[in-house]
Amino acid sequence: MSELTGKIVLGSNRYGKAENRVVRIQRDTPRHEIRDLNVSTCLRGDFDAAHLAGDQGAVLPTDTQKQTVYAYAKSKGVEFVETYALDLARHFVDDVEPVRAARVEIDDYAWERVSIDGVEHDHTWTRTGPEVRTVAVTVEGTGAERQEWVIGGVKDLVVLKSTGSEFAGFLTDPYTVLEPTSDRVMATSLVAQWRFTTVAVDWDTTYSGIRATMLERFANLQSKALQQTLFEMGRAVLEKYPVIAEIRLSAPNKHHFVYDLERFGLENPNEVFHADDRPYGLIQATVEREDAPDAGIAWERFVDWM
Numbered sequence: 262m263s264e265l266t267g268k269i270v271l272g273s274n275r276y277g278k279a280e281n282r283v284v285r286i287q288r289d290t291p292r293h294e295i296r297d298l299n300v301s302t303c304l305r306g307d308f309d310a311a312h313l314a315g316d317q318g319a320v321l322p323t324d325t326q327k328q329t330v331y332a333y334a335k336s337k338g339v340e341f342v343e344t345y346a347l348d349l350a351r352h353f354v355d356d357v358e359p360v361r362a363a364r365v366e367i368d369d370y371a372w373e374r375v376s377i378d379g380v381e382h383d384h385t386w387t388r389t390g391p392e393v394r395t396v397a398v399t400v401e402g403t404g405a406e407r408q409e410w411v412i413g414g415v416k417d418l419v420v421l422k423s424t425g426s427e428f429a430g431f432l433t434d435p436y437t438v439l440e441p442t443s444d445r446v447m448a449t450s451l452v453a454q455w456r457f458t459t460v461a462v463d464w465d466t467t468y469s470g471i472r473a474t475m476l477e478r479f480a481n482l483q484s485k486a487l488q489q490t491l492f493e494m495g496r497a498v499l500e501k502y503p504v505i506a507e508i509r510l511s512a513p514n515k516h517h518f519v520y521d522l523e524r525f526g527l528e529n530p531n532e533v534f535h536a537d538d539r540p541y542g543l544i545q546a547t548v549e550r551e552d553a554p555d556a557g558i559a560w561e562r563f564v565d566w567m
């Protein structure tokens with residue numbers, strides 16, 4: 262074993278307030294609106310002194326970041342989460358001297374109005390899900406050096422198709438026991454994140470359109486593997502949305518095994534399954550344009566950094 266004797270130095274670092282739970286009610290009329298967010302902010306810059314000498318002179322407290330998140334929910338509003346995130350990130354970079362780059366990550370929890378006798382209630386909702394819309398905004402530099410990246414996304418989008426999925430012709434070795442199939446259940450809990458090339462976007466319409474495009478491909482593609490399904494979902498999004506440079510998809514293969522009912526003298530032609538929760542295949546792919554602009558630090562995550 263070789264022993265390392267090099268000088269010990271501070272590596273890359275960032276800090277912020279993770280998971281501020283912000284609920285914003287719009288109550289200008291009797292029909293209220295709700296926005297329910299989980300907002301994380303993080304700052305980068307020259308914070309060496311804080312780490313090396315315990316000197317807080319350049320450190321804007323994480324508590325101040327939290328207060329700003331709540332203040333901006335009122336002063337700027339949260340009608341569009343992407344715009345709210347951009348406002349916050351720009352503020353930290355432009356108004357707080359030591360800050361070179363800021364990142365704001367938001368989970369946007371959806372609520373649906375309760376309907377009573379077919380009439381939507383003004384101020385009562387139920388949480389929908391488990392799917393969650395996500396946003397990650399990064400702002401770096403000032404003046405001519407300024408760069409802004411927006412990554413939209415969805416996570417925990419649980420989707421299942423009961424036919425139209427195959428898996429056959431795979432490589433085999435002495436450990437292979439899997440039987441090929443021409444008709445199986447395909448199910449996943451999709452995580453997708455897409456990088457915009459601009460901040461001039463109709464955020465909500467684009468989000469709904471991308472979600473619908475992915476689901477259309479998942480549903481209508483006669484799938485030979487989850488890998489093919491992911492690529493085709495990504496490709497469809499890029500074909501339809503020129504404002505997207507790349508999309509990253511992560512999909513657990515939620516296996517549904519045909520249950521053995523022969524023991525009870527019953528046929529089971531793909532009707533009764535055991536939904537296995539683990540282990541699961543985990544399939545991940547990026548679909549990108551060859552001419553995509555540089556992603557810079559757009560993908561450098563905060564809350565799930567490691």
Ligand SMILES: O=c1[nH]c(=O)c2[nH]c(=O)[nH]c2[nH]1
Nearest residue numbers: 428439485486487488514542
């Ligand atoms: O869509 C699939 N891709 C795989 O790589 C794989 N491997 C496996 O066992 N089943 C599946 N299904």
